[in-house]
Amino acid sequence: MPLSASLTCRLDAPAKLNLCLELLGRRDDGFHHLRSLMATIGLRDTLRVTAEAPGSPVTLKLLGAPHLTRGVPTDGSNLVVRALESLRQEAQIDRGASVQLTKRVPSQAGLGGGSSDAAAALVAGAHVWELGWPRERLMEIGGRLGSDIPFFVAAIADRRRRAAVVAGRGEQVTPTPWVAGLPVVVVKPAGGLSTAAVYGRCQPEDYAGVEGRDRTNDAATALASGDWRRLATTLRNHLQPAAVRLAPWLEGVRRAFDRCGCAGHQLSGSGSAYFGLFPTMSEARRAAVRLRALRVGQTLATTIG
Numbered sequence: 001m002p003l004s005a006s007l008t009c010r011l012d013a014p015a016k017l018n019l020c021l022e023l024l025g026r027r028d029d030g031f032h033h034l035r036s037l038m039a040t041i042g043l044r045d046t047l048r049v050t051a052e053a054p055g056s057p058v059t060l061k062l063l064g065a066p067h068l069t070r071g072v073p074t075d076g077s078n079l080v081v082r083a084l085e086s087l088r089q090e091a092q093i094d095r096g097a098s099v100q101l102t103k104r105v106p107s108q109a110g111l112g113g114g115s116s117d118a119a120a121a122l123v124a125g126a127h128v129w130e131l132g133w134p135r136e137r138l139m140e141i142g143g144r145l146g147s148d149i150p151f152f153v154a155a156i157a158d159r160r161r162r163a164a165v166v167a168g169r170g171e172q173v174t175p176t177p178w179v180a181g182l183p184v185v186v187v188k189p190a191g192g193l194s195t196a197a198v199y200g201r202c203q204p205e206d207y208a209g210v211e212g213r214d215r216t217n218d219a220a221t222a223l224a225s226g227d228w229r230r231l232a233t234t235l236r237n238h239l240q241p242a243a244v245r246l247a248p249w250l251e252g253v254r255r256a257f258d259r260c261g262c263a264g265h266q267l268s269g270s271g272s273a274y275f276g277l278f279p280t281m282s283e284a285r286r287a288a289v290r291l292r293a294l295r296v297g298q299t300l301a302t303t304i305g
């Protein structure tokens with residue numbers, strides 16, 4: 001059988017927002033039980049993976065603007081390389097891969113950039129190495145590398161899964177219907193936040209009393225109907241108080257969204273990116289212009305899905 005040494009796969013690795021993020025308690029392993037409505041947005045890295053001959057290493061070339069690639073490792077600690085190394089260990093193969101990763105998603109933003117890259121690497125790697133594995137197996141491998149990765153594997157492998165209710169540590173992914181094109185404005189302040197540091201500053205008071213109401217389910221119902229006003233009333237992020245304790249300047253971003261008349265806005269994941277929902281794309285673009293003038297960070301008007 002001829003080796004398909006030149007087989008190449010190019011995939012988008014989208015960013016995500018946590019439209020609702022509820023913490024339910026701390027686990028014995030130090031992680032938190034959560035439930036969250038996650039959805040991809042129209043901001044994405046691009047990954048190109050080419051299969052190389054047996055015995056070759058996994059190599060990575062990083063492309064993108066300096067402010068986006070700064071701090072992103074190019075060695076074996078990059079999540080893309082870790083994902084491909086895990087894949088070939090699991091498959092017990094020694095095929096190599098050369099990867100070109102173009103960064104557009106900012107890091108330390110709560111937008112899941114590195115996790116999405118890792119998920120795209122798993123999907124692309126399985127394709128170019130012709131493993132023929134089901135999505136579920138790739139999600140399981142991804143879950144060992146990071147809590148957000150199973151969601152992204154599902155979203156990248158099947159566009160219908162670009163929105164999901166995520167539970168457990170992040171490994172339980174239940175796709176939920178979404179209506180394309182809901183406008184959002186995302187702001188990434190100059191400062192970033194470490195996910196571990198934000199979880200580390202979380203206190204039980206930040207999420208006490210949540211048991212009674214499943215706001216994530218309400219948010220999923222609103223997203224399925226495409227009703228942005230209803231979705232705006234279901235926003236919640238239990239990590240936001242901890243993020244604000246660590247980075248008080250986030251209050252300035254919150255106030256900026258208020259000043260733009262945005263009806264629903266919050267932090268995404270562990271931050272520092274912040275987003276707001278808008279009824280139309282023209283209103284989102286107008287708000288983005290105002291937010292840029294307020295100089296709160298890199299600002300993008302885009303859509304969910």
Ligand SMILES: C[C@](O)(CO)[C@H](O)COP(=O)(O)OP(=O)(O)OC[C@H]1O[C@@H](n2ccc(N)nc2=O)[C@H](O)[C@@H]1O
Binds near residue numbers: 168
């Ligand atoms: C904030 C979110 O992005 C929301 O989707 C995720 O919960 C975090 O996902 P992630 O970046 O893939 O996180 P991981 O790489 O698995 O873990 C980073 C750190 O976050 C904390 N962590 C993460 C997930 C979770 N359910 N509970 C936690 O307490 C742990 O301190 C962990 O050391």
Ligand SMILES: Nc1ncnc2c1ncn2[C@@H]1O[C@H](COP(=O)(O)OP(=O)(O)OP(=O)(O)O)[C@@H](O)[C@H]1O
Binds near residue numbers: 073077106
């Ligand atoms: N492919 C990658 N892209 C970006 N960062 C990476 C990558 N691989 C490893 N990293 C490291 O991981 C750190 C966090 O990156 P990432 O963008 O995933 O975090 P995040 O925005 O906090 O995402 P999340 O929403 O998953 O918490 C970076 O600061 C960087 O050192």
